[in-house]
Amino acid sequence: MRLAELTALFGQLDFPRSDGHARPPRDHVRAVEGAVRAGLSDDELPLELLALEIERRDGAPELAPFHVVPEVGVRVAFAYWRPGRAAGAHEHSDWTVTAVFHNALDVATFDWDATARARRLVPKRLFSAEAGRVGHIYGPCIHDPRNPTASWSISLHLFGPSDGPVLEAQVGPVEGLTPAAPRPAAADDALSAALLAHERECVRRAQIDALAQRGPRAAALLARLHARGDAGTRARAARALGRPEELDARAALVRRWPGVDLDVIRSAGRAELRARCGERAQLLVRVEAWAEPALRALAAASELRPRDIPGLAEAEQLALARALVDWGTFQPFAAQEN
Incomplete structure (x- = not known):
């Protein structure tokens, strides 16, 4: 049909x-x-x-x-x-x-x-x-x-x-009934704008997941989403197309989200990396307390490679880097050998 x-x-x-x-x-x-x-x-x-x-x-x-x-x-x-x-x-x-x-x-x-x-x-x-x-x-x-x-x-x-x-x-008023949703307001701070951009990428990734179940005829749409998405979305589309794009431990990651600060705090015996703009904050990553130095290195960096994240094995470095790439907080710049 x-x-x-x-x-x-x-x-x-x-x-x-x-x-x-x-x-x-x-x-x-x-x-x-x-x-x-x-x-x-x-x-x-x-x-x-x-x-x-x-x-x-x-x-x-x-x-x-x-x-x-x-x-x-x-x-x-x-x-x-x-x-x-x-x-x-x-x-x-x-x-x-x-x-x-x-x-x-x-x-x-x-x-x-x-x-x-x-x-x-x-x-x-x-x-x-x-x-x-x-x-x-x-x-x-x-x-x-x-x-x-x-x-x-x-x-x-x-x-x-x-x-x-x-x-x-x-x-008259009905208890529990949700009022009609207002039209979304324009982002009025850097963090809100970043999170709206991230939600757009999440929508694209949901579309990719739906297309991945639709066989070879979906390839053109997957390629379109690959071209439009951020690094996390491109990686998702590449996997669906059967051409995985793996993050390399030597790849340079560059901080995005200008105007947004990254803070590290202790909470319930764990360490958290949070994005902050004024009074507004968003939890990005939560790790065991012993890995706090890794989060502090990320919070202080404008550019770094996963292999340079301190105190972690390579698999852990890559997992943490992928989480932040998925958020869009960092994006790969280029793979470098040294």
Whole structure:
């Protein structure tokens, strides 16, 4: 299935135009759900959707459409779920079709009518959804998806044009209901900007992991992500392409994140390397206390080679260097022999 076929289905089913408020029959929504399920079982539609997402949104982490179906206003978007992330309980008032595109999600649902009466969340059901699982919402619904795994997950969403919050306008504040997320604010300090850039790279890496399961036809998209990513993302894409790019102990690593300081502190008998800008801080690496000199060398360096990190064996030097390259705090400059 191609995106053009999925788009054409809305016309064939005579979905209401986006300038009205009519709801399509539920059987029509089920037909779209079935088409998405069939499309995701092959490589053609997933690769086409990811190609559009990569080109039009270029690693942007927030939920926003990369495609809108003409006439009917159906929005198509990917959502990205870092390990442990939960959306917070929120409502849908129009139909949606949702699929787990990569990895897995747990979804808690809540009883709409009981919640409206009690004006607090009343749990209904909790279910787990693996990659390829597709479902739909028809009418009012409250749910809270979350990623229970240690890896990033991706979900695919088709939203009806009239979807949005309505419950609190009808009954007043509801305890536990998450308000609509504001548009992300621009980073106002160096650390925030660095962490936003890192999250963009994490989105690209999740896309790489999803593409790595799609066979040889994914190679062109993997190459595109390799070209756009930082060193950690390039290493991930290279592995997926079968051409590993290993960090060498002799490679010069250069500090990035200008305007961000690196601090080393003791906490609970361990040593931590933290990035700091004013009052804002982010934990980067935590090691056993005996390895504190290694972190202090990294905090003081603007450039160093993994082999020069003190007090560690080579495998430990490389593991620590890779962690900081993955964060984007340091990036390889060039391999040197001396």
